[in-house]
Amino acid sequence: MKKLTLIFLLTVAFFVGNAQSLHQHEQASEKLVLNNGAKWKVDKITNNNVSNIQLMVKPFKGKSLKDYHMAGVALQNGITKMIRECRMKGPDHQALHKWLEPLMELVSKLGRATDAKTAARLYAATTAQLNLFNQYFQL
DSSP states (O other): OHHHHHHHHHHHHHHHHHHHHHSOOOOOOSOOOOBTTBOEEOOHHHHHHHHHHHHHHTTOOOOSHHHHHHHHHHHHHHHHHHHHHOOOOHHHHHHHHHHHHHHHHHHHHHHHOOSHHHHHHHHHHHHHHHHHHHHHEEO
8 A cells, every 4th residue: 555655646746747847937926817807818729628627526526535646646647738738828828827836736735635634625625726717718
């Protein structure tokens, strides 16, 4: 069991580091707000990747720490794919980072959670962050 946990943590650490190095960007230091009252624009690839990530959280019925860790790996894989395929530029791209960076942090913490209660709280926060996308972005 300890070996499995170690492998899992190393996998998560690899994906987090890889995702961050794949996509160089400025840190989003401001809070995400609408674009003068309108939603920010995202390209079709980004929209599809976010939709796929959002679908990952809907069927989840986990209760154990292992379930949450497995969900974290799936979410991290989705984020890594989205970052790898991102071709956006400009202000819309910067706004996307204001949404994405908190999500990445939550997923990372989910992968490092040491008990199911903490993991459940982080999972709920991750789901809430994912749901913010539709309030601030459109195709």
